[in-house]
Amino acid sequence: MKKRLMLMLSAILLFSILVACNSNDTGSEVNEGDSEQSNEPSSEEAGVVNKEGYPIVDEEITLSLMAPGTGMAEWKDMPTLQQYSEMTNIQFDYITPPISDFQTRLNLVFASGDVADIIFAAGTGNLTPGMEVDYGQQGVLIPLEDLIAEYAPNFQALMDENPEIQRSITTIDGHIYSLPVINQHPTSAWPAGPLWYNGAWLDALGVEEVPKTTDELYDLLVRFKTEDPNGTGEDDTIPLIDVQMNSSRTWFLAAFGMKAWGIEDVDGTVRYAPMSENYKEYLTYMNKLYAEGLLDPETFSQSDEQKKAKGQENRLGLFPDWFSFFTTGQTEEEALNNPMFHPLTSPISPEIVLPGNPGISRGSFSITSNNEHPDASMRWVDYLYSKEGRDFFDQGPEGYLWEEGEGGERIFLEVPSEYPSSEDYRGTLTPAYGIPVPMLVDLVDGAPRSEFDLFIEAETQAKVDPYAETPFPLVYLTDEEQDSVNTIEVDLRSYVEQMEARFITGVEPLSKWDDYVSTIERMNVEEYVQIHQDAYDRWASN
Structure with missing residues (x-):
């Protein structure tokens, strides 16, 4: 009661002061914090x-x-x-x-x-x-x-x-x-939902270790296509699948030394990855997989539901999803046999690079x-x-x-x-x-953890945690910088996305690479990179 009385007296005193100081506010109700806005x-x-x-x-x-x-x-x-x-x-x-x-x-x-x-x-x-x-x-x-x-x-x-x-x-x-x-x-x-191998196919082919290089992966995908790992006796296997490359892209870019499909920092220097030689090597590799039928020919035209339907028919060798049983329709216990994709190295990137959230x-x-x-x-x-x-x-x-x-x-x-x-x-x-x-x-x-939970944690600790690094820090841009980025980014991203599909499917031959880079340069990419370099430098000195 004493405390409330003191507060009431304080409020009355504050009200009197405000009325004396500001006759224009005589009709307003005054409470704590109303007198003046403060941070x-x-x-x-x-x-x-x-x-x-x-x-x-x-x-x-x-x-x-x-x-x-x-x-x-x-x-x-x-x-x-x-x-x-x-x-x-x-x-x-x-x-x-x-x-x-x-x-x-x-x-x-x-x-x-x-x-x-x-x-x-x-x-x-x-x-x-x-x-x-x-x-x-x-x-x-x-x-x-x-x-x-x-x-x-x-x-x-x-x-x-x-x-x-x-x-x-x-x-x-x-x-x-x-x-x-x-x-x-x-x-x-x-960095994204992982890629998963079909464990039953690995068992059928006697594969004891998952690939760790792009060459080893290519050899395994060829075996998935030619050695009938699902035992149907038909040519119905799909070695590698995705939808618009939206899930597996991250992992394959990393194999060729890139942490992002856009702006990334390389030892403090910002670059636009889709115009680098690393990116050209990525496109070359993916085009080879597509041309040889190792990458699903419907990758750029199918839905996620269609991808999952193929998985439930046991037709997929390597596929993306948050957990493998989301695609295969298996139980968690059965999914314990599907190992997670291991980050790859390549001739252009001999050390493991992997973006991390x-x-x-x-x-x-x-x-x-x-x-x-x-x-x-x-x-x-x-x-x-x-x-x-x-x-x-x-x-x-x-x-x-x-x-x-x-x-x-x-x-x-x-x-x-x-x-x-x-x-x-x-x-x-x-x-x-x-x-x-x-x-x-x-x-x-204290929450119970299933055998599958422990499996996921062990796979992550072995294949992601030792290598993951942030592709580009969370930075802030000035209003002017943000306006410029917004203007440049829309057309730039659309063009790169369109050309990725054309290069991988062979609609656009990789002999046109220099024309592709020249087009990007004309889209103010230098300004785009410099803005992010300035933002990175501010972040690094914070």
């Missing part, structure tokens, strides 16, 4: 936020939060958010337009100024790096670095452990306007200048970067998806019959489903 929490507000323990605030507050909705459940009904509100004493008004409409709605609220207190799980596709810089410099998004230092010990510890995080989220004006997703899952370094996805949590409680907001989100908070937001509270066993392990419960799968049910319990929630992504402590 830092007031000392009075900071005093009511508990830096440790829960609740975060002794007096309940309500904030507005805008996020993309998955349509699985209303956020106000999700047990995870309900329990976390009880725990923190922070309630929310949720604004969750469908994912398909989210970017449009976000742009509208930014334009109107009627933006929520928190922008949550937007992701870099909706809250782009350019928007972070633009709205940060306008003061719509507030700087977060001081709030992190004071109210986010979990996230600060992650930055201390991995300095690339801070460099990747610090904009060109030296501020942090958005927190990222930090992915430390065993598969987080995958940096495990940092930006644009996931921002605080706007409308927020009167930025310190409490930062403490609220910091929990998600702890192991306990990660587990809580990943699988929800106990009693729904899981319960604790006698030994402290998690035991998964039977999913209610109205839900097709445990994932569908999980999407009604927590917002951490299908959107980039700002959190630490990793294995849940």
Whole structure:
């Protein structure tokens, strides 16, 4: 009661001062934080936020939060958010337009100024790096670095452990306007869904080790085509398959010394890979596979569903997918026999090169200048970067998806019959489903792991983790740089994509390579590379 009385007297005093200073505001209602917009929490507000323990605030507050909705459940009904509100004493008004409409709605609220207190799980596709810089410099998004230092010990510890995080989220004006997703899952370094070998075919041919060079792979693909590994007695095998090269391209570019199908850095020097000699060697190799029937002739015309149908007919020797049984239709137990593709070397790239996912996805949590409680907001989100908070937001509270066993392990419960799968049910319990929630992504402590989970981790540790490196860091561009990149990139990417298919299929002979490079040069690629070099240099010196 004494505390409330003091707050009331303070509010009355503040109101009197404001009226005396600004006669034009006599009709406005004055609350804490209304007197003047600031990028830092007031000392009075900071005093009511508990830096440790829960609740975060002794007096309940309500904030507005805008996020993309998955349509699985209303956020106000999700047990995870309900329990976390009880725990923190922070309630929310949720604004969750469908994912398909989210970017449009976000742009509208930014334009109107009627933006929520928190922008949550937007992701870099909706809250782009350019928007972070633009709205940060306008003061719509507030700087977060001081709030992190004071109210986010979990996230600060992650930055201390991995300095690339801070460099990747610090904009060109030296501020942090958005927190990222930090992915430390065993598969987080995958540059894309892997390629998988048909283990039964390897057994039939007596192959004990998967290829490690482009020549060894060529020899194996020839055997897949000519030695009837599926035992049908027919010429129906497809040694290698993809859809538009969208999944396997990453792995084959790496075999010829490239980390990206575009901008990459090579020891600090930026280059445009699709005009390099390495890329010409990649096209030459893939054209050879296509010409000899080792690469599916329908690669550039089929759908993913058609690819999967061929896999379920046991016609594929090497194929892309997140897990092999997604294509083959096998059980997880059967898929244990399908080894992961090993990175290849080639005459032009004798050392293994492999792009890796940096495990940092930006644009996931921002605080706007409308927020009167930025310190409490930062403490609220910091929990998600702890192991306990990660587990809580990943699988929800106990009693729904899981319960604790006698030994402290998690035991998964039977999913209610109205839900097709445990994932569908999980999407009604927590917002951490299908959107980039700002959190630490990793294995849940105590959760059971199948033999297949352990197989995937072992394959990753042997074939990805030792080699993976970021193709190009997460950089920020100035407005002028971004405008130039946008203008150049559309036509450049379209041309390169079109010519890749033409070169691989032989519609365009590789004797036209010099003409291809000349065309790219006329598309302002030099400016495009220089912009990224400048951005890289800023990032490296941050």
